[in-house]
Amino acid sequence: MNIILASTSTLFGGExxxxxxxxxxxxxxxxxxxxxxxxxxxxGNFS
Known part of the structure; x- marks a missing residue:
C-alpha cells in the first residue's frame, strides 16, 4: 500500500x-x- 497524507492542496501562489x-x-x-x-x-468549526 502507498499513501500520501497532505494537509493542504495548495501552497501560497502555487497550483x-x-x-x-x-x-x-x-x-x-x-x-x-x-x-x-x-x-x-x-x-467555522475550528476558527
Whole structure:
C-alpha cells in the first residue's frame, strides 16, 4: 500500500497539488486504481 497524507492542496501562489507533483508521479507510477478519502472541517468549526 502507498499513501500520501497532505494537509493542504495548495501552497501560497502555487497550483493545485503542485508541491506534491514529483512525489505523486513517483509513488503512483504504474498504479491503475486509487482511493481518495477526503477529510476536512468547515472553516467555522475550528476558527
Amino acid at each position: 493545485y497539488l503542485e508541491y506534491l507533483r514529483e512525489e505523486l508521479i513517483q509513488l503512483y507510477n504504474g498504479i491503475d486504481e486509487i482511493i481518495f478519502v477526503p477529510f476536512a472541517k468547515t472553516w
